[in-house]
Amino acid sequence: YVKNTKEILDKASREGYAIGAFNFNNMEFLQAILEAAEEEKAPVIVATSEGAIKYIGKGDIETGAKLAVEMVRTYAEKLSVPVALHLDHGRDFRIIMTAIKAGYSSVMIDASHLPFEENLRETKKIVEIAHAVGISVEAELGKLKGIEDNVVEKESVLVDPEEAKIFVKETEVDFLAPAIGTSHGAFKFKGEAQLDFERLKKVKEYTQIPLVLHGASMVPQDVVKLANEYGAELSGAKGVPEDMLKKAIELGINKINTDTDLRITFVAYLRKVLSEDKSQIDPRKIFKPVFEHVKEIVKERIRIFGSSGKA
């Protein structure tokens, strides 16, 4: 059943674990994510970016948002675990409003590319509207980019805990994504993986709300290797190591955005299945084993995040 995202994140924050926020762009990824959550007895957030809504709706935003809500609701009402549907990286006001109107449990207003005051104003506007209709809101402070070597870059990219305190107080946003050194995609770090845990600790202390880690995929090297063996070109792919994820959760991360790990798993096993069963043309026979593996990686993540059995 579809819950208000704030409810499941506030509980996670009180009890010190994290909920997976897994992106989907089609029915098969959604099925794999929801089956994984049900088998792990874990609350789960399923998310669509603006690109996913356009993809699902073949360019029509209302169709995409409506179909996403209907697919999630139809599957979720059969499950025992709480399921929230979240708009990831909302930037276009019209798309954010369409998602709210269609029945999303929460929306992200991503104005982190704007100067602090404008980000604050944009976020405050969305919070007022969303809260008026019982929807929770996520915002972002700092920019999603790896921690560059020189300090100047670091200052302009990572979250400023003092700003976070003011931002959360002024906007009343329900959960915040502080940039602490991660980035989207499979190539997160040039050198060693590095997250700014000191900043994270301060942001949690100053804001006391659930925090979100974007760009949190672990990029499992065995799956990267398998994909490359079957013709992919993903050398140099590097993600967030398990011990860093666990430390981030200890320090107050309660929502962990994961998309790339599902994508890499999908690509590796699709390549494998197609190359091993050369006469297969039934998409159901091709996708079934592939999405079994996608489901397994989601279960592994849910276990690492500590939300297994928390439903």
Ligand SMILES: O=C(COP(=O)(O)O)N(O)CCCOP(=O)(O)O
């Ligand atoms: O933080 C993440 C995913 O992080 P990851 O790449 O480490 O999985 N996300 O918000 C997912 C962003 C997906 O956007 P798009 O559909 O436009 O490609």
Ligand SMILES: [Zn+2]
């Ligand atoms: Zn993100």
